[in-house]
Amino acid sequence: MKRFAIEFAYDGTNFFGYQGQPSVRTVQGELENALERIFKVRIYTQAAGRTDAGVHAVGQVAAFNCPIERLTPVDIKNALNANLPADIYIKRAWEVSKDFNPRFAAKKRIYHYYISTKNKNIFLRNYMWHFPYKLNIQKMREGAIFLEGEHDFSSFQKGDDKKNPIRTIFKVRILEPKNGVILIRVEGISYLRRMVRNIVGTLIKVGLEHWSPEKVKEVLEARSREKAAGTAPPHGLYLYKVLF
Template identity: 80%
Template sequence: MKRFAIEFSYDGTNFFGYQGQPNVRTVQGELENALEKIFKQRIYTQAAGRTDAGVHANGQVAAFNCPIDRLTSKDVKNALNANLPRDIYVKTAWEVEKNFNPRFAAKKRIYHYFIYTNERDVFLRNYVWHFKYKLNIEKMRKAAKFLEGEHDFTSFKKGNDRKNPVRTIYRIRILKLKPHIILIRVEGISFLRSMVRNIVGSLVKVGLEQWSPEKIKEVLELRSRQEAAGTAPPHGLYLYKVIF
């Protein structure tokens, strides 16, 4: 039996997150529904990561077994796109080893977070964080340096996340793409629930000059979620790419 991996994108606006759940619409649920239509049996998938409700993806990766050996990668891609809803699109498919699991095989995950610092644009409302205040990007960059490397990220996890809080962030870049668009790019091995959004929320406090850049180091070392700023909204966040 062949095993395939797919790289796909989705608009997270109308999903209750990635992970399959009963009685609500999820990305995994729609993907497995499409596979069931194609193969006439339930096909279970494994993904590189889970995204929360409202979070988008440009390069999510999932893998699954294919019960029809004659199908090619192109066949799988085309069949899925013919059966998936319009807010999910398979960009590419390829054959992988029988034991390939994208969650454990991933060497790096890259997240993008977009902040729009202008008056509200109704056409962007589901895809950026509208934040019409001036942000000091240089101070945010200085603060972000304290988060790079291996640290205990207890201060930046979701309160009920009981996973090991020690994580590695390779790099955080903060770029001004257009006059009113700021991109925060976070590269790491793996992340705790809401970790990137919590980091963004705290970096924005620095950008507003309500916190000094050094405050981020202090918050990190205190290892208390109560010490960090609030969570940035989900719709500005994208799982941009998974590297294997």
């Protein structure tokens, strides 16, 4: 039996997150429903990561077994796009080894978070965090350096997350294009629940100059969610790319 991987994008606005759940609309649910329509049997998928409700993806990756040997990657891509809703799009498909699991095979996951400091654009309200306040980008960059490397990220995890808080962040970049949109790019191996959004919330405190850049190091070392800033809203966050 062949096994395929797919890279796909989705608009997370109308989903209750990625992971399949009963009685609510999820990305995994829609993907597996489409596969069932194609193959007439339930096909289960494994993804590189799970995104929360309202979070988007540009380059999510999932893998599944294909019960029809003659299908090619192009066939898989076209069949899925013909059966998926308009807010999910398959960008490419390729054949992988039978033991390929994108969750464990991923070497790097890159997230993008977009913040608009311009006048509010209601047509972008689901895709950027509108934050019309002056931010000191240089101080945010100085604070972000403390997050790079292997650390205990207990201060940046969701309160009920019981996973091992030791994570590795390769790089945090903060870019400010001329159109007034700030991009926070986080590159790491894996993440705790809401970790990127909590990092963004803390860097915003630094950008407002309510906290010094060194406060980020203090929050990190406190290993307490209560010491960090609030959580940035989900709609500015995108799973941008998964590297293997």
